[in-house]
Amino acid sequence: MIARLFLPAGESRVAQILDRVLGLAEAEVERLATELTAEFGNRHPDYERLLGRHAEAVLAQIGARAGLTPARRLVLGAAFTAEYATEAAALCNPSAMTHPDQSGLAPGQVRVAVSVRGIGEGHISSIGFVSAVIGPGPSWSFEPRGLPLSAGVAAPARWRREHLRSLLDDQGIIDELGETILGGLPDLFGGADLERALAEIGPSVLDRSAPTVVLLRLLVSSAYMVEFGDETGLTQRVLMPSATEEAHGMEDARFTRFTDAAGRIEYRATYTAYDGRRIAPRLLISADLRTFRTHRLAGDAARNKGMALFPRLVGGRHLALCRSDGENTGVSSSADGMVWNEPVIVQGPRESWELMQIGNCGPPIETERGWLVLTHGVGPMRVYRMGAILLDLDDPTRLLARLERPLLAPVPADRNGYVPNVVYSCGAFPYEGRLWLPFGIADTRIGVAWLSIDETLDAMVP
Structure with a gap:
């Protein structure tokens, strides 16, 4: 649950509500402020400051500069604030990466951060986070999720x-x-x-x-930054739409821990912004998963859903998987990671379980034999299944091998949900010879599978 700015349509309604707040007797304002703080103060971090920001936003919209007491400012902010359940409708499409905090672990363990797509009222998507510990051996344990949630503070970039x-x-x-x-x-x-x-x-x-x-x-x-307080844990942080072009959702973030030419490491993710009519591929960058900046991507490859970044430069250039034509997987390059060239198609629909379209299921995984790419195929009855392909390490536009049969498919017990017949992931995590695969099930819950990397590569056909 987060508290977000809620503005009724039309400046006249905003002005009328403002007039009603200003017309309240001071004793009633004090009573309301005390009641709001008692009822909601423990549900949202820094509640009074949040309401103050919302009050300022309302006053700025109608050009008003009223001198308000702290209590009246709080009541005004609350009049234009609504709670929003970020996962009320669905939870899906996880992407796993190395957690920035590796403290308190036993030998043979690693902590992973997992981004998740939460879907709430109005089918509005946000980006949240959970954490888990892998190991020792084939063991995965989700850690408790922290509350209350925080949407951070957004500022122009x-x-x-x-x-x-x-x-x-x-x-x-x-x-x-x-x-x-x-x-x-x-x-x-x-x-x-x-x-x-x-x-x-x-x-x-x-x-x-x-x-x-x-x-x-x-x-x-549309370019902005979001900063979360040091007191918030990763699982308390949620990225909500802030730009107009993402007003109806931030969909399917694909995270990777990216290393640049100088050896600097940062988290990068592509995601799809949706404004209710059009989509726009965007890039998230963060050094620590506490402060994020986001920009619109440009170029021939940045025209559809499902871009996924390679975790390092290849041949001195940024590379990304994409599906700019809507049904084929391609590899695109960029000099700066922002403007993307026309992609080279490396895989098209071929098997019966991918008749409709194919795409990636997250950033490529580097192995000694090549780039392991998890894929998804959409077949009859819009059933989503997952597969895998292998790309050349030095020239990822070369498709070396693929799985002929699905790697993962919906089973009868997991077919029903918000979006039936779907298994889907936005990023797996390699560790000690295994590939850990968190995946969405019918857009309703998240499961985890693991597979042997070598066995998977051995099962591929040239």
Whole structure:
């Protein structure tokens, strides 16, 4: 459960509610504030500060600057706040990675962080986290989940000018005005820099180009950072939609622990933003799973769901699995990890259990024999099954081998749920010769399987 800003449609309704709050007698305001704190204060971290932020957001929306007592500010914030159950409808599509905290473990154990997709009211998806301990031997134990949940504090992030240029090119609006605006921006800029660049252009030009300006502001505002307090544990943190293009969900994060050319390590994840009509592939980056920044991805490969990053550079370039055409798996490259080239198709639907489409089930796993990629196939009756392929280590556009039969399929006891007949994962974890595979079951619960990496590779056909 989190507490999030809730704004009724229309500025007039917001203003009317504000007037009612301002019209309350001070004694009633004090009583309400005390009651709210007692009833909800232990359900949400830093509850009073959260309500203060929501009150400021409301006042800013209608251009009001009312002098409020602390109690009235709290009541105003609560009037525009609603609790939201992040997993009320579904829980699915986990992605496993090394946990940043490896303390308190016995020999032969490792702690993993697992991102999960929670789905709540309105089919809105968020990214949450659980943790588990593997070992010694073939043992997996989920650790207790911490409460209360925290949605962190979001703030605008900065842009690189060439990244924005690529996104504008994707939208087909690199024109004279676009070049003029870009020319007025520094190499690294934020929303205030964009407004200054717009202010230097005549109002008549901006009026004629309103759609371009609206899109520019929308794109620039879509980049943001989320920071969680040191007092929150990983399993208390949940990433909720903050950008307009993800207003209806942040879907299927595929995490990997990425190593750059200088040996620096950070967590990276691709996910799908959904605004209710369109999707947009996005990138999450975090050094510690406490502070996150997120940007829109650009380029030919960033046009569909299911991008998955390789955990290191290959041939000096970033690589990603993608499904830009909606049904085939390809490998795309990028110089900076933000703008992605047209992919090379490496696998298409072939077997009877993947007639409809195929895709990946998370980032590639590096083995001595090649990149092990877990896949999914969609067959008749929209049944999802999981398989695997092997790509060349030095040239991952070369498909070396594959499983002919599914690796994992829905069993009768697990076929029913929020989305029936689905087993699906967004990322497995290799440890001591085994591949640990957390997977969603009918989008209702999460199970875990393990398999021998060598046995799996041996079972593949060239």
